[in-house]
Amino acid sequence: MSRLFPHSIIVLCLTALSACGTISAKLDEMGQDQRTDYKKSQTLPPLEVPPDLTSSTIDESLVVPDITPSGSATFSAYSGERNDPAAARGENVLPAQDTVRMEREGDKRWLVIKGEPAQIWPKVREFFIQSGFLIKQEDPKIGIMETDWMENRADIPKDPIRSVLSKVFDSLYSAATRDKFRVRLERGKEDGTTELYISHRGVEEVVKGTDTIWQSRPSDPELEVEMLNRLVVSFGMDEQKAKALLAQAAPERPRTALTRDAGGQTALTVEEDFSRAWRRTGLALDRVGFTVEDRDRSRGLYFVRYADPLKDEKKDAGFLSKLKFWGGKDDKAIAEQYLVSLISAESKTRIVILNKDGKPENSETSNRILALLEEQLK
Template sequence: MLSLTGCGMVQSVVGETKVDYKSAKKASTLDVPPDLTQLSKDNRYALPNNDRGVATASGYQASRPGAPAAAQVSSNEVASTGNSAVRVERAGNQRWLVVQQTPEALWPQLKSFWEESGFTLAVDDATAGVMETEWNENRAKIPQDFIRNTLGKVFDGLYSSGERDKYRTRLERNPAGGTEIYISHRGTKEVVTGSQNESTMWTNRNSDPNLEAIFLAKLMTKLGGTADEATAKTAVDNAAVQAQHAAIVGEGAGRYIRTDEGFDRTWRRVGLALDRAGFTVEDRDRVNGVYFVRFVNDATDTRGFFSKLFNLGSSDKDKEAQRYRISVRADSVNSTQVSVWNNDNKPEESPVGEKILTLLHEQLK
């Protein structure tokens, strides 16, 4: 009866989205008594004689002599709200935070933020400006009924939402000397398979902009952008919805996405779109406007969740994961082309290339 009740409860989740990822192991925090001096930070990775700091490859390339100048963002391109120290901006269906701190100063705060939120980190790459959590379950999606309230603490392992989430945080240094923080969500769910429903497997589910907004609001509060989380959530929710900024044009080898934004803004939004769509970004060359990515067509990926999690059968999947180049090229100050090229540096005209273009367009529009 208990197991049957646990299965049934998963279907009764209603109401506004809440988050509770307490199942992950949290790192302990070392508090320094007020009468002692705070220990100095580990500066092994600090760059000498650089007051601006560089936490991303694109930021480094942008600071080099001869690099393309960053496009200015006009008031009708991006809506923003919040104070001058931390504010939320929005373009299309993407939101991000703009913080008047360097990436070096923000990095330890972001690590602390995800640990306090119940996550451990799978990727912690300050050089690339990318931080990614391990998969974790949102326990708030399991309703609190009488049985769970009385026996849940003892038999908590019997309850599952059937879903797992992970979050990627990307930092980009903006021309004004501050930092833009992007949070992207990826999800997976357990589905029943087989003619007799005798087995289950884990499959990808769509990214959830609401979950991204929740953690942006939480982070905004932690960084001092608002006095409380409710105010931060209102600021994120009230970021004005913009008109579509992208469209797919052309045919065959000349097919591409055209945006009505400059190179700098499009470059950063393409990076977030790749994170959301689940691409593996191996490298990026901002000077030439190229992201080097690996992509596996999920339609042919029949491995279970734990096989993917622990990379079982990775040799076979590595053969299937093809390398592509996402080209970002400016047409003018307010127009940019985004196209898909294969590893031989030729336009990708296959159905997979069309799928990649469609995935990017869904995020950029």
Template sequence: MAGCTTTTNLLQSKKVDYKAQAEASPPLDVPPDLTPVQTDERFAIPERDKNKGTTYSQYSKDQGTTTTTVVAGTGGVLPKLGNGVSIERDGAQRWLVVKATPEQVWPVLKEFWTSNGFELKVDNPQLGLMETDWTENRATIPQDFLKRVLSTVVNNLFSSPLRDKYRTRVERGTVSGTTEIFITHRGMEEVVSKDYTGTSWQMRPEDPEMENEYLKKLAVRFGTTPEQATTLVASTTPAAGAQPAAPAVQSNALATLVKQPDGDTVLSLNEPFDRAWRRVGLALDRSGFTVEDRDRAAGVYFVRYTDSDAPLKSKKKESFLSSLQFWKSEDKSKDTQTYRITITTISGKGSKVDVRDKAENQINPDTANKMLSLIYEQLH
């Protein structure tokens, strides 16, 4: 039996464990003079064994649901996907493609993240953005005998020095009736000051392995088996030493920062518009920009540029409860503005990216250069 592997274990990676923080909230009490609202079973979260995952296809089978018809005006029911799930790759970037509309996918994504132990900080279906709050990764806590015993009594007695958050971006697929789902990771770690008088939270590099882990989990949630999900990710992993796919226009670099004669800075990409749009969108997610709106037809992302996600300032020794508030920054003076990041096609099938203010006026060259540099760093 030691050599056997169940399908449940295939995706139970020791790299991530956020569920310990997720606690079920008690139902709201209804006043005696009111009647509880009757819920629509179409939107009910599937009941499941706490030790097993539940795919929508399995849920439909258990419920005897075979239809995939969506009735206009009554909301969407996620179709039975079967083989309608794939993982696409462009260079180092991967994303999930499912045979369903964004409207059908959205409620499943919400249930997916909350069931994995996360609270949602951003839930914007109109913009197609969903983002979790910073969450402790308890898989990084060393599990010696004493800690295992104590954790059975008080689960949160020990804390992890790592925090993670995930941003999910949803776009309509290039094929009608499909949806593209992008997952990006950001991480923080708690470090001790040089004089050992306190600690501070600092950003750490994104982890593609954790992104792939959740792409696999999400593929399972949309109807594949764990084995199929693992195969999907493995099939999009470049072989060791393999070179990335050649860009649409041959060049020595994927992107170049170009200083214009007027002092303005633009980012030049050796990619056609479709690929440039996707790459810049992922770069914005990885860089921590807050995307307020987007207009793909015009090639514009409206972003809020702020240092709110910068490393938190060092703090002195403080109470245990105060130390839990790691997300609060003491600096409230940072100015936040909205900018237009525009992608346009240039000759030779390439694209360029520039930054303007909301009224399309030229901004401070240093600010433009800093913003484009942040994007540029995520394109390599």
């Protein structure tokens, strides 16, 4: 009987801990979508990026701000900046709940926020850090921020035993999916506004032989919407009002068509004006995973890098490739630069691919790029 006593104590402790964890979890879940749970996620080893999803070349250095813009830490300088009229007017204060609205086209949504991108950027960065993400890459100059891969613990299967153990040993189980988000900030069409886009990319762990590998999975528009909703709430908007914005009726999706001209160049025609086509093309590039190095709206150009995994397939299929014992299937395709050019044509927009010199690109790679965009824009 005495031998059972210590075991009984352990069982009672585990039960008590799991009960506390359950109550705490229920309180945390109130008012929150249970599709996502990144708060307790752990940093994971770097994932191998699929060959057609190149890593960004954006500068990953994080700039630590000075105590004052002049770099000084004197009381006089501090007092002077505290009494600055601009600060008193709250020009750098984050947007209030009545200064944010959501726009929608099909399954794509974005925020229009009153304020300059420089004002919005710190709040967005803080939001993702508070949500449990690490900032992998960021470049305020072109308005792009990308998180590191993160585990979504909401994807862990639930059962009574697993639930009890996970309350005590949180890292005992892990999900077979990882998510990352890319944020893009652009100056809005209206003066003094910023347009904010969030795109999702995901991978999943699959069994291959005796090992497991990570492979890409489709972007999830619902996760994008959920992150936008949480971001709006972090700006100060009432949660019910934020949900009402998400419930807006969706307009019809614009039609697209791939065509080929007499010179053999393939083009993607989108039946919408340049402004909308430009916005949706940028989001499509983010969703597919292109590295957007720069953009020039006045010229209608996105500067991107793309590694085509099929480009050298035919070359490697010959006899000599079988003798190439020093190379393997793990060789990655080289990311090359392309220009995605948007040309306004009355109420429509044509999208063509140019090489890095600005000349028409008529290769199979350019056709694949357009096909990927068409899949997102159709």
